[in-house]
Amino acid sequence: MPIPSSNRLLPIHSTRADVQSSLYDISTQCTVINYTILKLISDENDFLVTPVAERTTPKKTAADDIPDRMDIRTIARLANVSIATVSRTINRVSTVNPKMAKRVWDVIEKFDFVPNTQARALVSGRSKLFGLLISEITNPFFPELIQGFEDIAVEHGYEILVSSTNHDPKRMSHCIRRMLERKVEGVAVMTFGLEEPLLDQLAKRKVPLVFIDVGPDRAGVSVLKIDYHHGIRQAVQHLAALGHRNIAFVSGPAGLHSAQSRLAAFSKSMKECGIAPDPARIAEGDHTLEGGAAAMDKLLALKEVPTAVLCSNDMTAIGVLHKLYRTGLRVPDDVSVIGFDDIHIAEVTTPPLTTIQMSRYELAKAAFGALRTQVESPETVHGKREFNIPTDLIVRESTGFPRGTMKHLRKK
Amino acid sequence: MPIPSSNRLLPIHSTRADVQSSLYDISTQCTVINYTILKLISDENDFLVTPVAERTTPKKTAADDIPDRMDIRTIARLANVSIATVSRTINRVSTVNPKMAKRVWDVIEKFDFVPNTQARALVSGRSKLFGLLISEITNPFFPELIQGFEDIAVEHGYEILVSSTNHDPKRMSHCIRRMLERKVEGVAVMTFGLEEPLLDQLAKRKVPLVFIDVGPDRAGVSVLKIDYHHGIRQAVQHLAALGHRNIAFVSGPAGLHSAQSRLAAFSKSMKECGIAPDPARIAEGDHTLEGGAAAMDKLLALKEVPTAVLCSNDMTAIGVLHKLYRTGLRVPDDVSVIGFDDIHIAEVTTPPLTTIQMSRYELAKAAFGALRTQVESPETVHGKREFNIPTDLIVRESTGFPRGTMKHLRKK
DNA sequence: CAGCTTGCTGCAATCGTTTTCCCAAAACAG
DNA sequence: CTGTTTTGGGAAAACGATTGCAGCAAGCTG
Incomplete structure (x- = not known):
């Protein structure tokens, strides 16, 4: 040369x-x-x-x-x-x-x-992919969660595969199948409900999982324990302090574990405040706008219409708000309404919604962190791990004194 | 044996x-x-x-x-x-x-x-993956779009990779990079704005693309032409018929092509109805709740407050609704409001929002179809292709007669 | 200056599929 | 029974990276 x-x-x-x-x-x-x-x-x-x-x-x-x-x-x-x-x-x-x-x-x-990521993943055995399983992407809570999860994931060199199950077991099984095909290294099951049998596929292959509220007690599983009681107690106390005694609750779907937890927290908080929870004042919703409206319909049919309604999530609360508007009842003058989640849009409802905040960012961060630890240093953890997620009441304008009482104060 | x-x-x-x-x-x-x-x-x-x-x-x-x-x-x-x-x-x-x-x-x-999908994709050269680029996942319009796109994609054996750019060029370039790494076979750019230079990476590699409204004129590119004018003219006519003459418009971000198209359609429609559009009555928003509220603030500062406000999207309209509520003005009695998109939640605002519908499903279907054709039978298409997406006015309860006129009719 | 250590680089095997090419056996024709 | 066509399954070469291992050059030691 x-x-x-x-x-x-x-x-x-x-x-x-x-x-x-x-x-x-x-x-x-x-x-x-x-x-x-x-x-x-x-x-x-x-x-x-x-x-x-x-x-x-x-x-x-x-x-x-x-x-x-x-x-x-x-x-x-x-x-x-x-x-x-x-x-x-x-x-x-x-x-x-x-x-x-x-x-x-x-x-x-x-x-x-x-x-080429595919070639890389194939030989290295690391797909750098996490699955994110949510119940319905059209509930604004989830996009906000996705955003947070994706941001953190990308920051750490991971990609995410989002799948929305729409509460349909068949869809869910498809989602899981697709995740398996793409060789996800972990899955965050943010459906707020445990569909144990469907997740067997994942467990069998020892894919690290992170659940909300409840999860099987085995290695590679993390659980994000949401402290429903804290926020819900604040909400009930807030209502009780305003003078409400006839407080209704619109629950989520009966099959959803988190919905049951919220309901249980409500009942417990009511007792703590010295109010006997009345089963008739508990209406089942399904965490959608329509479900909230339908549940409110039932509550309106009661001989004594509740002066306050606590809802299992914000979408439900917005449905309730709408139904009240349709009925001609004013919020909070006639009925107080409280939501749960604090989705962004809750700030601008009419009136702005008093709600219980659960940080999507905290949730996403904890979920990702749990998964990452399981994947990158599984030796440091043994068995199931748990994380606590706080909740807090955000008071806005959908709550006030019960109708008929302290009228002199209402006008301010 | x-x-x-x-x-x-x-x-x-x-x-x-x-x-x-x-x-x-x-x-x-x-x-x-x-x-x-x-x-x-x-x-x-x-x-x-x-x-x-x-x-x-x-x-x-x-x-x-x-x-x-x-x-x-x-x-x-x-x-x-x-x-x-x-x-x-x-x-x-x-x-x-x-x-x-x-x-x-x-x-x-x-x-x-x-x-193993990775191995499959590697050898077959078919990733069966489409990218979906959206501007912000927290605007409910997009989740609804994602849902539709994903449903159709899965139905045809494709997977989708969603990325939210949040209008940030840096983020966008990351998103594109990630899609390239995963070897997407096509990308639907649903950002409602053309960031030409950033998409070069994709064009260079001859990845089929589908845009909204405008797109470069080259092979492998499809464009979904949204007929803004049809819906917006209906809206303006609706307002004009009710007697409104002082009609304001809250636009989207000036940099966004689709926002400009909507504004142009508004001006044109106004002229068609014989109303001279007044530049002072055009406020710039940014397609968010906050932007809508801020824009309404500006409109409220006018010596003659508009009797009707047309908004570039529903989030803006909800922001406007909220600002009006804050100001103590009633909708539609004092001000009529019209949105654009017809997101699900528009049905339950207070009052339910009159808005212009643009079908997410149609959009998703057209986008997927365009991409699929490009990928699976590129020989059948030459150059850029275009598809039309209709828009239509949905009248709900946020529009009514202008204040001060026909009071006798208002009470019904 | 021989011999050993250390630091980098290149070779080649490997990951889990698809797909082309080829060949054996079956079916058929005469 | 032989020759030809048809049928269908197997061997092996990709695909585009990663990574253990071997080896060469330079630095160090005595």
Whole structure:
């Protein structure tokens, strides 16, 4: 191989690698020389087709000269290193010589090379994928949760696969199947309900899981315990303090564990406040707008219409609000309403909704953290792990004194 | 290989495959014999570890006896066929003998085998993945769109990768990068704004794209043209018919193409109705609740407060509604409000929002269809393709006669 | 200066599929 | 019974990366 005269500038003690690097560095200053030298070095000339095109349109070609097959091999050839070195460079393995690394990065950037995740995952056995199973994407609570989860995941180099089950077991099983096919490394089951049999598929394959409220007691499982009672007690106390005694509750679907927990927390809190919870004042909703409205209908049919309604989630509360509006009852003058979740839109309902906050961000963070620990250092954990998520009452304007009492105060 | 005595039941003219099949069929009746025969056939006995476990716990073992490495190879060995046959069976290639197929399916089901999508995608070059780029997942419009898109995609064997850009170019470029890494076969850019430079990465790699409203004029690009004017004209006519003349418009972000289109449609419609659009009555929002409220603030500061406000989307309208509530103005008695999108929650605002419907389902269907055609039969299309999406006014209760006029009619 | 250590780099095996090509057996024709 | 076509399954080469291992060069030691 003829050595260009320019290499005489190198220090006398240069290593062979240094010589090569310098040779390369110089060569990059001129595309023509670059490719000529590469030709001499690699003894391959099929890729010289590209440089010709590049020379004819010297200005704005960076976008066009991508060889049809851009893989780690091509990069290796262009940077004049082995594919192993390219791989190591991309993965920032510390043993690669910075000079080589620079050379590789230059080529990678020049050709906008993007490694193929599938190939990577296949050989490394790490898909860097987490599944996120939610019940319905159209409930604003979940998009906010997804947002948080995705942000954190991306920040840590993970991708997420979201699937909405719509409470349909068949759909759920499809979702799980798809996650299995994509080889997710963990799944956050944020459906607020435990569909044990369906999740067997995951458990069998020892996929780390994180649940809300309840989960099977085995290794690789984390549970996010939401402190429903704290927020709900605050809400009941708030109502009781205002003078409410006839307080109704619109629950979520009976099959949903979290809905039952919320209801239980409500009953307990009522007793704590010295009010006997009346089963007739508990209407079953389904965590949707329509369900909330329908449940309110039932409550309105009671001989003594409740002066306050606590709802299992905000969508339900908004449905209740709407039903009250339709009925001509004013909130909070005639009926007080409290929601649960504190979705963003609760701030702008008419009137703004008093609700119990449960931080989507906290939830997402805890879920991701749990999964990540299980995946990246499973040896540090044994058996099931639990995390606590707080809830807090946010007082807005949908709560006030009960109708008929303290009228003088109402007008302010 | 010793042939079990039971094969004497076979018809005299049986093919070799039949003999094998029968042998296998008989063998499956008894797990012990099954594995013994398999052992004789395959001459490998390492996988016999599993059957032993199975024998000791005969009842509920189906869940536990999955060998640690479940791949197509294992299935092939257990079904006593080649991996090629397993692959063909899974992909329902018609040339496989139904008997073999049955045998393979039995094993697959027995062990809950799930093929590895990554390996599949790698070798076939088909990731069966579409990207869905949206602007903000917290705007309920998008979840509804995602839902539709995902449903259709899954139905056709595709998966989707959703990314929310939050209008941030940096985020957007990350999103695109991630999609590239996962080798998406197409991307639906539902951001309602064209960020040309960022999408270069995709265009360069000839990834089929589908845009809303506007898109570069090149092959592989489809555009969903939304007929803003139809719905918006209906809205303006509706207001004009009610007697409104002082009609304001709260636009979306100035940088967003779709927002400009909506504004243009508004101006045009106003002129058509013989009302001169007044620039002072056009406030810029940003398609969020807060933006809507802020814009309404500006409109309230006008010497002559508009009697009707048309909004660029429903979130804006809800923000406007809230601001009006705060100000003490009644809707529609003092001010009429119209939104755009017809998100689900618009039905239950106080009062229910009159809005312009744009079908998420139509949008999703068209977007997916466009992408699919590009991917699966690119030869049938040349250059850019366009699809029309209709819009229609949905009259609810946030619109009424302008204040001060026809009072006698208002009370009904 | 021989011999050992250390630091990098390249070779090659591997991941779990799909798919092409080829060949054996069955079916059919004469 | 022989020759030809049809049928269907198996062997092996991809796909695009990662990674253990081997080996070469330079630095260090005595």
